[in-house]
Amino acid sequence: MREVIAFVIMGIGVTFDFLGCLGLVRLPDLYNRLQASTKCVTLGTILIMAGVIVFTGWNQIGVKALLTLLFILITSPTAAHALARGAYKAGVKLWDKSVCDQYGGEEQHEEAQN
Amino acid sequence: MVILVFTIVLLISTLLCLYRIGRGPTPPDRTVAIDILGILIVGFCAFLSIKSGRDFYMNIALSWSLFNFLGTLTLAKFLEGKGFDE
Numbered sequence: 001m002r003e004v005i006a007f008v009i010m011g012i013g014v015t016f017d018f019l020g021c022l023g024l025v026r027l028p029d030l031y032n033r034l035q036a037s038t039k040c041v042t043l044g045t046i047l048i049m050a051g052v053i054v055f056t057g058w059n060q061i062g063v064k065a066l067l068t069l070l071f072i073l074i075t076s077p078t079a080a081h082a083l084a085r086g087a088y089k090a091g092v093k094l095w096d097k098s099v100c101d102q103y104g105g106e107e108q109h110e111e112a113q114n
Numbered sequence: 115m116v117i118l119v120f121t122i123v124l125l126i127s128t129l130l131c132l133y134r135i136g137r138g139p140t141p142p143d144r145t146v147a148i149d150i151l152g153i154l155i156v157g158f159c160a161f162l163s164i165k166s167g168r169d170f171y172m173n174i175a176l177s178w179s180l181f182n183f184l185g186t187l188t189l190a191k192f193l194e195g196k197g198f199d200e
Contacts, residue, residue, distance in 0.1 A: 007116050014120045017154060021127035024134050024150060030142055033134075037150050048157045052164055061163055064172035068156065068179055075183040079149055083186060086193035087142035 006055035013047030016040045029095035030087055038080040045072055117165050121158070128154055145189045152182030 020040025027033045049069040056062045094101060131154065134147040159175035 010120060011116075013157075014123050017157060018123050018127050021130040021150065021154075024147060025130045030140065030146070033143070034146050037146065041150050041153050045153050045157050048160050052160050055164055060169040061172055064169060064176060065160060065163075068160075068172065068176050071176065071179050072153065072156065075179065076149075076153060079183055079186040079190070082190040083142065083145060083149065083193075086190035087140075087145075089194045090142060092140055092142055 003055060006051045009054060010048050010051035013044040013051060016044030016047065018044075020044060029098065030092050031084060031094065031098075034080055034084055034087075038076060042072060042076040117161055121161050124154060124157055124161070142193055145186065145193065148189075149182065149186045152178065152185075156182075 017040070020037045023036030023040065024033050027036055046069050049065045049072070052065040053062045053069075056065075088103060128151065131147050131151045135144050135151070138144045138147060156175045156179050159171045159178065163169065163171035163175070
């Protein structure tokens with residue numbers, strides 16, 4: 001019973017991983033790709049680690065899986081944030097059909113609205 | 115058996131990441147794909163650990179996630195065109 005619950009959690013996590021990587025290939029823009037892939041792959045790997053904890057219980061593997069879960073939960077959005085900021089400063093253009101650019105200041109915001 | 119299926123699905127995801135690393139038009143695209151690839155390798159280490167029952171694969175996963183974070187931050191600051199001390 002415990003293994004079945006662990007495999008269900010891991011299956012959801014692997015599905016999220018696959019969908020995130022599919023978004024990494026399919027989406028048109030750097031920022032769209034960053035959003036889809038980072039959020040989906042972070043959640044997927046966290047669910048895989050939770051499945052490992054349920055599968056093995058509180059031994060050495062489970063405690064290290066808990067540590068890895070917390071570490072990925074903290075660091076992966078931070079890395080994605082720094083990466084998006086660096087890419088914007090490096091001058092990567094938005095997609096043609098993007099509606100709004102709120103990071104670029106008031107002028108570009110009004111331009112995008114008009 | 116179930117773990118084998120999960121590993122194959124993760125392998126397909128890794129191939130999609132490698133496609134984006136090879137194809138990506140700009141350097142930030144490749145950096146995003148490298149970041150995602152590092153997090154997928156952590157998932158591989160978890161599956162390897164519960165398949166073999168040994169715990170040092172989780173050590174590899176923990177340290178891999180640490181160095182993946184450091185590498186991504188370094189590449190982001192490099193793309194931003196600033197120094198590392200501000």
